[in-house]
Amino acid sequence: MGVNLHAVERMRGAAQVILRRDFERDMQNHIRFLNDCGVTGDSVGVYISKNPFIFTQDLDNLEVRINYLFSKQFTTDSISRILVKNPRWLMHSTEDIDRRLGYFQQNFLLKGDEVRFVATRQPKLITYNLDHIRDTRFAVIEEMGFTVDESKQIILRKPKVYTLNRRSLVERFDYIHNTMGIGHGLIIEQVGSLLSRLSRLKQRHQFLALLGRNIYDPAQPGYISLVDIVAGDDSCFCSRVAKTPTAIFNKFLKTL
Amino acid sequence: MEYVISDAPTIWRLLNGVLCVYKPAGVTVNSVRRTLLYKLSTELNELECRPPVKRVAIDGDTRQALTVTVSDSLADNPLVVGPRYRPDDFKCSWATFLGVNTSGVFVIGLNSGTKDAYRLHREHPLRTYKVKGRLGECTDNLFHTGKVVDKSTWRHVRRGAMEKLLANMQASHQKTMYQLCGVDLQSEAAYELASKGLVRPVESKLPLIYGIRCVEFEPPNFIIEVNCINEYESYLLALVHDIAVKLHTVATCVSVRCTRHSCFTLQHALLMKHWTLQSAIANIAQSKRMIRNVMKTNKNMGLNSHLHRLEGEAANSLP
Numbered sequence: 100m101g102v103n104l105h106a107v108e109r110m111r112g113a114a115q116v117i118l119r120r121d122f123e124r125d126m127q128n129h130i131r132f133l134n135d136c137g138v139t140g141d142s143v144g145v146y147i148s149k150n151p152f153i154f155t156q157d158l159d160n161l162e163v164r165i166n167y168l169f170s171k172q173f174t175t176d177s178i179s180r181i182l183v184k185n186p187r188w189l190m191h192s193t194e195d196i197d198r199r200l201g202y203f204q205q206n207f208l209l210k211g212d213e214v215r216f217v218a219t220r221q222p223k224l225i226t227y228n229l230d231h232i233r234d235t236r237f238a239v240i241e242e243m244g245f246t247v248d249e250s251k252q253i254i255l256r257k258p259k260v261y262t263l264n265r266r267s268l269v270e271r272f273d274y275i276h277n278t279m280g281i282g283h284g285l286i287i288e289q290v291g292s293l294l295s296r297l298s299r300l301k302q303r304h305q306f307l308a309l310l311g312r313n314i315y316d317p318a319q320p321g322y323i324s325l326v327d328i329v330a331g332d333d334s335c336f337c338s339r340v341a342k343t344p345t346a347i348f349n350k351f352l353k354t355l
Numbered sequence: 356m357e358y359v360i361s362d363a364p365t366i367w368r369l370l371n372g373v374l375c376v377y378k379p380a381g382v383t384v385n386s387v388r389r390t391l392l393y394k395l396s397t398e399l400n401e402l403e404c405r406p407p408v409k410r411v412a413i414d415g416d417t418r419q420a421l422t423v424t425v426s427d428s429l430a431d432n433p434l435v436v437g438p439r440y441r442p443d444d445f446k447c448s449w450a451t452f453l454g455v456n457t458s459g460v461f462v463i464g465l466n467s468g469t470k471d472a473y474r475l476h477r478e479h480p481l482r483t484y485k486v487k488g489r490l491g492e493c494t495d496n497l498f499h500t501g502k503v504v505d506k507s508t509w510r511h512v513r514r515g516a517m518e519k520l521l522a523n524m525q526a527s528h529q530k531t532m533y534q535l536c537g538v539d540l541q542s543e544a545a546y547e548l549a550s551k552g553l554v555r556p557v558e559s560k561l562p563l564i565y566g567i568r569c570v571e572f573e574p575p576n577f578i579i580e581v582n583c584i585n586e587y588e589s590y591l592l593a594l595v596h597d598i599a600v601k602l603h604t605v606a607t608c609v610s611v612r613c614t615r616h617s618c619f620t621l622q623h624a625l626l627m628k629h630w631t632l633q634s635a636i637a638n639i640a641q642s643k644r645m646i647r648n649v650m651k652t653n654k655n656m657g658l659n660s661h662l663h664r665l666e667g668e669a670a671n672s673l674p
Binding site for chain 1: 377381433434435438459621626
């Protein structure tokens, strides 16, 4: 089935879970259940490699958890996406998932559809450590100075931002906002730039500044958007944005 | 003509030697090592690795003809025993340690190349640094990331004054070198010593500057180029601070960049995005040739005593 036993073995207690079980008796039904929920083909192996503890859960409980999602009007496609993207989702009890969805709905002022969209887009966010989410939200609103409404737009555009390390997130924002001089409005529009590494942003911004092409104001000619800066590999960046040979960029990198 | 090798064990055997990489600033040497080995091992695992060993099963009743079946052993499947190549499988050590804030040429020995890297280090190779400083501010850790603890005027500093001071420092360091060797600077012995090339320290504790000059002076920013042996990062940071204090001001270091390590220059250094098997193997082959040349030159020059090693190639680079 393509289960990575080497990975399973390294999880604490996981090897015992697998070894104690009889395939016919304890595993078959779970796998059949996963298949019914939309985890098919190769993704079953990946699923079990990531979460071998699924076999410790009672089938009835799993059924109830899936039914809960149906009752909250999640579609079949989005449920299968949730399970594939976040194998540990089913380990959380219905009450827990309900509490977490409620947390996001209340704190980010999301509507029902938006909660479902976020949960489907980034299922890991929902089961993430809520303390961490609270810290990051604090950083986004208090440290970076976004409004509550803007913090909601961030979660709708790039939910992954809230799973980042708070310190590195603030560092990146600090560089984009204070060094590159880009306003909050533009950052919200191109929030994907917060997912790019600081070193990458630094290298490319400094190179553009050296060439005198660091024009980040959309009203001016020769405008370069944040997305352009962070997208693509170096050769792509050089040909499309900086318009220089890659060799020159490489030489520049060796002066940093 | 380009040959394509897709066999992982063959590639693995090629990964023996000295590798020259570009270390970015703000990253520790350990994390450079970790990243490099991780990248190399994942790439090796994507190639054609060793197939699982065969399991021979002899079944059947012993009184009749037995059936022999040969199949892949499940116990040796990569999914069970883990990937064929892991970062731990590499032997890897650096020739000379670089501090966190230092960027530039970083020489690493891979597998059997660790010996070469160590030998290179024992030869006390000359390193060249470009150290960028900024006048007017002093921080608690002497680097620009620290907290500013002191400010001072710097308008009075002229390029001439700085060059004079640097020339003075260089002369005093060279004098110390001869004193450490126990020869008088005016004597015939000192001439003999100098004519054979660079006089190198015996131990690796005492930092020695062989050349220091100001390559750029746009106050408050300036760049000095330092040729030295046995230096370490905090020594270079303190050097910038000392220079500023002697010029009656204060300064912080903005960047420390190693541009040369023995025969390795920036041109040979691999950027992080080029840490791939293909470039690594090409780089190892190139450095093998270069190291052989350096060692040959050393041998031809002869060792002038058991205390002082010579390297003609590096001596030529001195201003």
